[in-house]
Amino acid sequence: MEMIDAVFVYQMHEKQELLWHQRIHSHEAGAFEIHYFVGGSGTFTNAKNSYTIYPGSLFVTSDEKEHSITSDEGANLTYYATLLHCPEEQELFKKLEGRNPLHIGTNLRFFFEEVRDKALSQKGELRLSACHQLLGFLYNLLAGSVTERTVGEHVRLEKAIRHMQRHVFDKLSLSQIASHVGLDPSYFVRLFRKRMNTTPMKYYTSLQLEAARALLTSSDLSVKEIAAKLQFCSEFHFSKQFKQSTGSSPSLYRKTHLQLLGI
Template sequence: MEDIPEHMRKKYLLPDMDSTFRLFAAHWHAVDRNWKYPIHKHPLFEVNLVLSGTQEMIVNQTSYIQNPGDIMLLGPGDVHESKAIGKENMTYYCLHFDVDERVLRELLCRNKTYFHASNSDLATAIQPALDKLIKLTKDEAAQRVESRMMILSALFELFAGISGTLSKRDSSVTVPRMSQVASQIAARLELAVDQTEDERLEGQDIETIESIAAEIGYSMSSVNRMFTSVYGVSPRQYMSTLMLKKSKLLLMDPELTIETISAKLGYNNIAHFSRQFKRWTGESPSSFRGRFYK
């Protein structure tokens, strides 16, 4: 067999990925024409789709009228309330989610176009994924493993549709200086969390939010304000999310002791790590690990 010529030798790799997300309170709901949901806000992103009837949603004091197929896309902290209007009963589908994929969070938080008509680019892009999620939501067997994997597949299809549409719209807009600074801070925090135990033992400085702020020449109050505006969470909350994700991944490695994991994460002792992990999740590291390894 002939060797492949050097100019034809190629290798293709998918990028390494390490992302987590949360799906919360996804529901299909049929309501009567007098239904209303009071004013509220939450720390999650929300997709709200009207299936039949008409809904008025007030977001940050601006009113939007949703007809069948119209979608609302909201961000963390957006103050909103809803009610059915008109003479018909109403059906809608709603889901809340959070995601730590940095670029996607930037796109979502930068988006201030809440209403997307049924024939808009975004509604067209994500409707197939929403159709799958609606079907799975109404499926009584949704708890089965294969159904849960189908839900994951549809969710990633939803994220792809949202990010693809917002990216096209965002590409023609100059990224504000505030977003550039926040992205720089986020990247530095990710590197700090990924710093290895060996690097710390070698005396390399561990970056903190305070040291990053000082190095880039901004006060902590400015850093907090810019970062929260771009990502919807404070730098400290963002770093905690990264630490929790890394903790869970390490705990799923049966070759590592909890003491070793504590050291890898930079904690002075296992008790400190255990307290922090329980504060994040409501359970101890050993309890979390026990759900995977008996």
């Protein structure tokens, strides 16, 4: 059992990005993919079946099944995708695939953020934890026990994450985010750090850098223009933060990934 990939796709709308996600593709035997849409609209095609995408919808794709995503014009699709190699759980994924789309609401961002964070960890134990956490969720989903949560601290964290994602091109402050979820800034930082293993502002910066990666590979904006669009104080500061996050300069990242995409 292995988590192959876990990504967050923020507001898919650039031409090259749309072409990449609209391509028809499949995954190797034993590999299953879960898409959880939290914003925008479009069409999810799985084999010969096409489904309308709504915020809060989840789709399961079994191994070797061709699928693609088409965004409605100007819809800015936003979603999480996790790719899991788990051939021993084929029956689970097949059953869930037969129920596409599963409507689970939009208040599960925190859960998928946590899975993604663990899946990208350097620690093998956390990556394995992400697999078991996702499988547990899917079994609960199959049993019909997953509902959209409406109370508790989890909801406030999900609301904070949603607010940061929506305003990734703005310049949010800690006090603005804390105020949005109705919490004292100091308490909000402690709560966020406990659940996400980072501070709210570091997480917000990581969202900005994730948006930057998308812009570098799916737009013609210069590095300077991307830095300005994401409200970084200077191109130098943006490039420094980007290299710390990815190990590559923005220009090299763009060149390398465009080559991988065949562009």
